[in-house]
Amino acid sequence: MDAKTIIKPQTGADLVVQTLENRGVEYVFGIPGAKIDAVFNALVDSSIQTVVCRHEQNAAFIAGGIGRMTGKAGVALVTSGPGVSNLVTGLATANSEGDPVVALGGAVATAEALKQIHQTMDAVPLCKPITKFSAAVPAPEAVGEVVANAFRAAESGRPGAAFVSLPKDIMTASARGRLIVPPRFYGSGPADGQALAEAGKLIAAAENPVVVLGLLSSKPVNAAAICKFIEHNHLALVGTFQAAGAVGAHLLSNFGGRIGQLANQPADRLLDAADLVVTIGYDPVEYDPSLWNKGKDRPIIHIDAVPADLDNCYCPVVELTGDIAQTLDALTSLTGRPAKPPISQAILAEIRKQRELQVAEAAAKSGTPIHPLRLCYELQDFIGTDVTVCLDMGSFHLWLARYVYSFRARQILMTNGQQTLGVALPWGIAATLVRPSEKVLTISGDGGFLFSAMELETAVRLKSNVVHMIWIDGTYNMVGVQEVAKYGRESGVKLGPMDPVKYAEAFDATGMMINTPDEIIPTLKRAFDAQGPVIIGVNVDYSDNHKLFEEVHEGSFN
Template identity: 75%
Template sequence: MNDAISGGPRSGAELVVKTLEERGVRYVFGVPGAKIDSVYNALVDSTIQTVVCRHEQNAAFIAGGIGRMTGKAGVAIVTSGPGVSNLATGLATANSEGDPVVALGGAVATEESLKQIHQTMDSVSLCKPVTKFSAAVPSPAAVCEVVSNAFRAAESGRPGAAFVSLPKDIMLAPAQGKLIVPPSFAGQGAADKAALGEAARLLSAAANPVVLLGLLASKPANADAIREFVGKSDLPVVGTFQAAGAVGAHFMRNFGGRVGLIANQPADRLLESADVVITIGYDPVEYEPAQWNNGATRPIIHVDVMPADLDNCYSPAVELIGDIAGTLESLASILDRTQTSATSTSILNDIDEHRRALEREARGRNGQPVHPLRLVADIQPFLESDVTVCLDMGSFHIWLARHMYSFQARQLLMTDGQQTLGVALPWAIAASLVRPSEKVLSISGDGGFLFSAMELETAVRLKCNIVHMIWIDGTYDMVAIQEVQKYGRKSGVDLGPYDPVKYAEAFGATGFMINHSDDIVPVLKRAFDTQGPVIVGVRVDYSDNHKLFEMVNRDTFH
């Protein structure tokens, strides 16, 4: 259905903003400039709140956080030239993470696009490799078409990033346009009936099938369906880092834990034991098939909205392509399997014992600097249903991704595709806007924090109630550990110190330090009780970090 815009001809910029309103956009994030100022001017008269950021990359990160938590594309609007090029990392991150984002970038006038003038850039070509959709608006009449198709690309299938270049002359030109309203009813149904039947046959005949959950498993609708499916079939489950929250607390006995990066976890032993693997919403970028399926001949059942990217180590026997929730409901109705195998039960019991041993070890880790296991153990009780946790990338991320539990979809946000430094604080800002009545905890290393720390001013301006914790060790430790393992020495990883408390105070935020393991809980309680953004620093003991990357015999986990 197309609705004419009342009031006669408008500018291209006004059509852009009207299209955003039609899509239900509440916030846009970005940095203005001369080539996009007509759109910023039109935003003043709209229902949309404009949030000016301190860097375009962070605008894309915040938009990605909005997309992940709502399922609707977050929007970043930036100026031409470096404004667009600064988006690239944020768009690549969103595309790898499956987060819907629409980025709008200013551009020089169409007739000047091939001239070497101020901020000329082929931004469409620049963004094409890191997005699902990248196009320029060619005329005033095409504004609504191009922007609407960008939203469709970003939000459909496996979500990701889309980019639209908005030439200055087209934004200023009169545009008699119609709003393009999305279909009222759209979407995929369950997978093919014959494919469902074959999948049910393989699972029913298997001695020891295992479920591997991926990033799309943590979408709320899919997570609900997975819980129903696991409850009826009693199948053992492992999940990638991005699948956090897809398994409910009452299915913990079925859950072997998280897998990712390197096959050295107890859950990898469970996955290795499977004679059939059913992957749900899994993308190879989360955990390379060569890590967990190299040389295996067992059949794989691929459940997803998209066909698999075929790989020497990942070539499904059956693909169930369609709506994931609907597919699982249909599969459960014909699956003749209601009990976990003895092999899986034994491994799951071993994993539970290992989990309890780690908890006991964590409680005994005292002193200063603080061991990561103690931090995980003391943070875990804060992860109630009204708390969102956003993780940056670094050694700390692996400790938390492997050992912190979440039983709520899209509660624990992690980066896994590009493993991008700097996402945590922008995601926390997004969470505070999407979930204003909830608490937000973001965590980064002292290296990653400074990739986006300038957005602390944005958080203060927006009065975001967020707690950001910085794990301090003075190095890019995740890189250092791997360098030492490969070369026997480290290079280019040492950092200088800074004072988190003074940094926070300089921006009008509150700062605390955790000086001893016994301080973790009281300082976090005080931080959550403080209005506005809070920075919490803690010096960490990373002496055991080499174990994160060591290949071990998984039989030792029982």
């Protein structure tokens, strides 16, 4: 070796990046700054693509989308102070939605942590309540340990968010620790044998068991096991919004529809009639048990990766904790109901008739602005197996969640945990990276769109083939409808006008408008034929939105 050759010592930042590479991370999303620039510098020499975002919250949203679609933690990287505090909503959303995310935040040097200097912030306690794991790297030799454990927390059990604070001096110091490689063989197995046997007895003895699918049901390996379990036992089922796509089209006759937020759906009638409820991958944040199980004296079987959060309205008699797919396979081998119960059959037959009438009614909606049902009708036919759909939050979300079906796990990404505005476009950017061969359609209201619309520039820079549809009515309608129901008037919901075509063109994207129902499909086809991001605006008739909130159980408004 040449005597003048200089061997660069491994720094804490180098070890962080090596850990990310070892975990198979392909993208890091974030915004740089002086307290974290050592990690950004180390990324230049790595296999990881750095994607600069326009806001840290959206970096966390994109990472959450990566996590939901791959099952592996997406990574956000931000600087100290407001860089970290801007992550909070994104991390809270990921944690509520069960999306694995690892967020790395810069920090002042350890010796300055208690001083009131530029961008000082005690970020670990800030992030602790809204993550599964929140810790600071205390010394150079601990870099690998802390980051590795953050990934383990984010991806294990019920997935969620993890946060690691990276002090500036530790990132530039020589790293004496080693790369922590996760075990080659790990994971939980099926639930306890005695619990499985008891669950089998309850299912066999029940007159009208009903299955409730939750967010972890839509994990592809779990969805496959669920389909076998449902078919084998001829069970009726309902699903929360986040469980979309967990069962295939061949089980549509068993499916009562989606439940969530408001207890006023046909699927709620099916669930009300159950004398045994089997929940799979369900978290109460998806649909409060007080809305569907208050005052009911019936057994519940809880099948999940983690134990249930017990409350007055949700107290399982049997808890099957472990790997969901393996547990369901074991339970399927212990059970075998011969036919669909008569009560469920009658309710499901009525629901099928309602669906047929709904489709006919939707197809006949020809006015302008365009009725949500007509949009749902057209989108149902348009969304094939090669389209990923990402939904924001708002009135449009309820229409689509109730009336547009999916039969592929995690094809439609929905939010109902924190009900965070602005998730759709960032999730769509994630989908274009994870599923580059698929069409990606994201949908928001005109209120939610501007929460993350600045990431249109990121989508243009990445040449993302994402089509974003904005349902326009000029208000925060979902809030307004509930205010009228409670107080007889609206407050604080009016918005000013925005021109989606001009907005798109200002970012060098393509802008389009849908003006009549007959233009919906032709416009979508033109949008997907275009290269790069496309924004589509459509004025929507929300005059029937009050029907979304009618005949609700007490306590449904929140």
